[in-house]
Amino acid sequence: MKIVRTFGFTILLCACGFAGSAIGQDHQHMQGMDMGSMGSMSMAADGNAVKVGDLEISGGFAKAMLPGQPVGGGFFTVKNNGSTDDRLVLVTSPNAGAVQLHEMAMKDNVMKMRELKDGITVAAGQTVELSPGNLHLMFQKVKKPFKEGDKIPVTLTFEKAGKVDLMLSVLSAQGK
Ligand SMILES: [Cu+2]
Known part of the structure; x- marks a missing residue:
C-alpha cells in the first residue's frame, strides 16, 4: 500500500478496505486529513432517480478505481418523503463480492472509517447523502x-420500503 501516501483521497478508499479486512472496523485512514479539501469534492448527480415506497434515491455514482485497487466507493442520496423512519440495511451488487456501509468521521484529528453494521437510518422527512468523505x-x-463510464448496478434493501435497484455511474477517481 505504498502508493496510498502519494495520492490522497482517491486511494484512501483502497487503504480503508485493505486495513478494514485486516484489522477490523475501526481503522485509521490517514493522519491529519484536511477536511477542507474533502468538502470541496462535491457530488455529481446523475439524474436517474428511483423510488421505492416513500423513498426517493438519486444522484448515484461510484468512483473509478485504479488497477489493482481492491475496493471502491459508491454514493447516492436517499430522501424519505414518508412519516416513518426507514433504514438501509443491505446493499448487493453483481460487480462486487460484498458491499459494506461505511462512515468516515474525524476523531482526534484523524480521519477514521468504520462499517455501519446496523445500517443507515433515513428518518421520516429527512434526506441522507452518501458522499465522499462521509x-x-x-x-x-x-x-x-x-472504469470511468461504467455502470454499476446495486440493489438496496430498506427495512420498511424493501428492495430497489439503482444504477451507479462511474465517474473519475476524483468522483467528478
Ligand atoms: Cu470505507
Missing part, C-alpha cells in the same frame, strides 16, 4: 476495477 458504500472483492 457515509459511503464500500465495494469489496471487486471483480473488475470500476
Whole structure:
C-alpha cells in the first residue's frame, strides 16, 4: 500500500478496505486529513432517480478505481418523503463480492472509517447523502476495477420500503 501516501483521497478508499479486512472496523485512514479539501469534492448527480415506497434515491455514482485497487466507493442520496423512519440495511451488487456501509468521521484529528453494521437510518422527512468523505458504500472483492463510464448496478434493501435497484455511474477517481 505504498502508493496510498502519494495520492490522497482517491486511494484512501483502497487503504480503508485493505486495513478494514485486516484489522477490523475501526481503522485509521490517514493522519491529519484536511477536511477542507474533502468538502470541496462535491457530488455529481446523475439524474436517474428511483423510488421505492416513500423513498426517493438519486444522484448515484461510484468512483473509478485504479488497477489493482481492491475496493471502491459508491454514493447516492436517499430522501424519505414518508412519516416513518426507514433504514438501509443491505446493499448487493453483481460487480462486487460484498458491499459494506461505511462512515468516515474525524476523531482526534484523524480521519477514521468504520462499517455501519446496523445500517443507515433515513428518518421520516429527512434526506441522507452518501458522499465522499462521509457515509459511503464500500465495494469489496471487486471483480473488475470500476472504469470511468461504467455502470454499476446495486440493489438496496430498506427495512420498511424493501428492495430497489439503482444504477451507479462511474465517474473519475476524483468522483467528478
Ligand atoms: Cu470505507
